[in-house]
Amino acid sequence: MNKIKIMTVILVIVTSLVGCSMEEQSGEVLENKPSAITSKTINLTMMKPETINPITNKNKSIGYIMNLIYDSLFTIDENYDTVPQLVEEYKIENDGMVINIKLKDIKWHDGTILTSSDVKFTVDLIKQHIDSPYNALVENISSISIINNKEFSINFKDKYAFSIDTLIFPIVSEKQLENNNDINNYKNNLVGNGAYKIKSYEERKSLSLIINDSYYNQLPSNAKNIEVEIVPDEEAQVSMVISLDSDIAKISLDDLSQFYEKEFKTTTYESRDYECLLFNYENEVFKDLNFRKAIVSSINKKKILEEGYINNATLVDFPLNSKSKYYDKDIKSLEYSKENAKKYLSQVTFETNKNITNVNENPKDTDKDAVEDVNKSNLKTNNETATKDDKEKDIKEQISKLNLKIIVNKDNSERKKSAYIISEDLKDIGIKNTIEELSSEDMSKALNEKNYDLALVGWELSLAPDATNILESIGYEDERLTNYINSLQNATTESQISDIYKSIQKYVNENALFMSLVIRDDYIVNNRRIEGKISPNSFDIYEGITNLDIAK
Structure with a gap:
C-alpha cells in the first residue's frame, strides 16, 4: 500500500469529521450588558444531522459535538501532538508493524465496560463503510488481536512512522450497534464514552448533554452542561453568537470584524x-x-x-x-x-x-532578439571560445531576458x-x-x-x-x-x-x-459571560471546554 497516500487522504478526511462541542448556555447577564441568555449551561449549535453516529457522520459541526460524547484511542492536543486518550499504556513492536495497547478503566454511558472487543468492532465497522470519513485511517490496519478485555494488538499491513497518529477515530459500542440493521438511527447512538452524556435528543431541534459523572478522567467540579441547538447552516451559527443566543462558535476571518472586544472574546489558534x-x-x-x-x-x-x-x-x-x-x-x-x-x-x-x-x-512568442542572443551565447560556449567574463556576461544577459x-x-x-x-x-x-x-x-x-x-x-x-x-x-x-x-x-x-x-x-x-x-x-469566539481558557485546534475546536465557567 502506498504509505504516502494514507496520510494524503487522512489530510482530507479528518477535516470533514473532527471537532468538539460545549455545554448549554448559562447564566446571568453581565452587568450593564443586555443579553438573551439566562440559562445555567453553555449553549452551542450544530447543523441538522443526517446521523449522530460518529462513524458515518460527515458534517464538521456535528463532528465537533460528537467529540464531546465519544473519545478515541488517541487524540490531538493544542500543540498538534498525538496523545493517549482511552489508552493507558502502549508499546510499538515488530519494527513498527504492531502496537500493543492497554485500555484505561472505562465505562460506557449505560454503565457497561468498554472492552477490546469494542475497539475491534469499531475498526471493522469503519472498514465496512468506505464512505466513512475515518475509513482511510484504518486502511493500514490488517487485523486486531484481542488479548483480554483491556489489552489488544493492532497489526499493520505496512510500516509507517505515524501509525499512532491514525488512531484518532471515535470508539463506538458493540453492544449498541452490533445487532442493529440501522446504525444511523439516532436511537442506536445515544450511548458514548466521553466527558458528556446525551440527556435528550429532539430531531431537527436540539441535543442536551450532561457531564458524565463516571468519566475515567477527573473533570473540573464546576464543569457545565451543554445545550446544542440545531441550525440550518454556518451563517446561522455565527448569527446565534452575535445575538447572544449561543455562547461559542468557530468563525472565519471575514466574520471577525463583527465581534467587538468589549462584548466578545476571540481565541486565535494555528490552523x-x-x-x-x-x-x-x-x-x-x-x-x-x-x-x-x-x-x-x-x-x-x-x-x-x-x-x-x-x-x-x-x-x-x-x-x-x-x-x-x-x-x-x-x-x-x-x-x-x-x-x-x-x-x-x-x-x-x-x-x-x-x-x-x-x-x-x-519560442515563437518570445523576443526574437532575446532568442538570438541566447543562441549566440550557446554557440560561443559550444565552440569553447567564450572566456569566463563572456560567460558571466552571457548569464547576466540571460537573466535580464527572463520574465x-x-x-x-x-x-x-x-x-x-x-x-x-x-x-x-x-x-x-x-x-x-x-x-x-x-x-x-x-x-x-x-x-x-x-x-x-x-x-x-x-x-x-x-x-x-x-x-x-x-x-x-x-x-x-x-x-x-x-x-x-x-x-x-x-x-x-x-x-x-x-x-x-x-x-x-x-x-x-x-x-x-x-x-x-x-x-x-483560525478563530473561536465566545461572549463574555463565559470565563476560563479554551484551547482549540483543528481537530477539537472545543478542547478544554470543561474548564469554562459562567460569569456570576
Missing part, C-alpha cells in the same frame, strides 16, 4: 492552512542553487505576513505546525537580504549550452496581495516577472501542466505530523531528499523521527527547495 511558494523545476533556471537562493533571499516574509495576511498567520520555515514537537524553530530559511540576493544572483552558473527562456513560453510567470488564485485575496509583494521584491534585484491571477480551475490546470515559473499555493497540513506528501509534490528530484523521506517513513521512535526531521528541515532550507511562508489562523 492547518499552510502557504508556500513553489518553483517549477522544469525551468532550467531553478536547477541552479544560487538562483533559488537569490529568490528566497529577496522576499520579505515579514512584509507578507503584515500586509498580505494582515498578521492573521504565523511565519513558518517548514510545512509542519509551528507548535509540533518535530518543528525545529532553530532551523531558519535564508534571511531576507537584498544584498545577499544580488550576491547569489551574481554567482549563478547556468549551463550556457541550454536555452533558459521560460518553460511556459512559446518569470507567477501564478496565484484570483479568489484568494491574501495570496494575491502576497504575490504582488513577491513580484516587487524580485524586480528590486533585477528579475522581471508577470503575475497571472487564475480561477481555481485554471490554477489547478496550470499546476498540473507545469505552466508557471513560480506558484503561490496553499496546502492543508495533515493532522499527523507527516510532511512527506508536500516534499514529494514540489517536483524536486534528489537522491538525498528521497533517502530522507524513506528514512522518515520507516522510523519507529519519536527520537528517530525528530532527528530525521532536523536533517530534512536543514536540507530543504539550505538548498532553498521551496519557500515556506505562513500557516493561517
Whole structure:
C-alpha cells in the first residue's frame, strides 16, 4: 500500500469529521450588558444531522459535538501532538508493524465496560463503510488481536512512522450497534464514552448533554452542561453568537470584524492552512542553487505576513505546525537580504549550452532578439571560445531576458496581495516577472501542466505530523531528499523521527527547495459571560471546554 497516500487522504478526511462541542448556555447577564441568555449551561449549535453516529457522520459541526460524547484511542492536543486518550499504556513492536495497547478503566454511558472487543468492532465497522470519513485511517490496519478485555494488538499491513497518529477515530459500542440493521438511527447512538452524556435528543431541534459523572478522567467540579441547538447552516451559527443566543462558535476571518472586544472574546489558534511558494523545476533556471537562493533571499516574509495576511498567520520555515514537537524553530530559511540576493544572483552558473527562456513560453512568442542572443551565447560556449567574463556576461544577459510567470488564485485575496509583494521584491534585484491571477480551475490546470515559473499555493497540513506528501509534490528530484523521506517513513521512535526531521528541515532550507511562508489562523469566539481558557485546534475546536465557567 502506498504509505504516502494514507496520510494524503487522512489530510482530507479528518477535516470533514473532527471537532468538539460545549455545554448549554448559562447564566446571568453581565452587568450593564443586555443579553438573551439566562440559562445555567453553555449553549452551542450544530447543523441538522443526517446521523449522530460518529462513524458515518460527515458534517464538521456535528463532528465537533460528537467529540464531546465519544473519545478515541488517541487524540490531538493544542500543540498538534498525538496523545493517549482511552489508552493507558502502549508499546510499538515488530519494527513498527504492531502496537500493543492497554485500555484505561472505562465505562460506557449505560454503565457497561468498554472492552477490546469494542475497539475491534469499531475498526471493522469503519472498514465496512468506505464512505466513512475515518475509513482511510484504518486502511493500514490488517487485523486486531484481542488479548483480554483491556489489552489488544493492532497489526499493520505496512510500516509507517505515524501509525499512532491514525488512531484518532471515535470508539463506538458493540453492544449498541452490533445487532442493529440501522446504525444511523439516532436511537442506536445515544450511548458514548466521553466527558458528556446525551440527556435528550429532539430531531431537527436540539441535543442536551450532561457531564458524565463516571468519566475515567477527573473533570473540573464546576464543569457545565451543554445545550446544542440545531441550525440550518454556518451563517446561522455565527448569527446565534452575535445575538447572544449561543455562547461559542468557530468563525472565519471575514466574520471577525463583527465581534467587538468589549462584548466578545476571540481565541486565535494555528490552523492547518499552510502557504508556500513553489518553483517549477522544469525551468532550467531553478536547477541552479544560487538562483533559488537569490529568490528566497529577496522576499520579505515579514512584509507578507503584515500586509498580505494582515498578521492573521504565523511565519513558518517548514510545512509542519509551528507548535509540533518535530518543528525545529532553530532551523531558519535564508534571511531576507537584498544584498545577499544580488550576491547569489551574481554567482549563478547556468549551463550556457541550454536555452533558459521560460518553460511556459512559446519560442515563437518570445523576443526574437532575446532568442538570438541566447543562441549566440550557446554557440560561443559550444565552440569553447567564450572566456569566463563572456560567460558571466552571457548569464547576466540571460537573466535580464527572463520574465518569470507567477501564478496565484484570483479568489484568494491574501495570496494575491502576497504575490504582488513577491513580484516587487524580485524586480528590486533585477528579475522581471508577470503575475497571472487564475480561477481555481485554471490554477489547478496550470499546476498540473507545469505552466508557471513560480506558484503561490496553499496546502492543508495533515493532522499527523507527516510532511512527506508536500516534499514529494514540489517536483524536486534528489537522491538525498528521497533517502530522507524513506528514512522518515520507516522510523519507529519519536527520537528517530525528530532527528530525521532536523536533517530534512536543514536540507530543504539550505538548498532553498521551496519557500515556506505562513500557516493561517483560525478563530473561536465566545461572549463574555463565559470565563476560563479554551484551547482549540483543528481537530477539537472545543478542547478544554470543561474548564469554562459562567460569569456570576
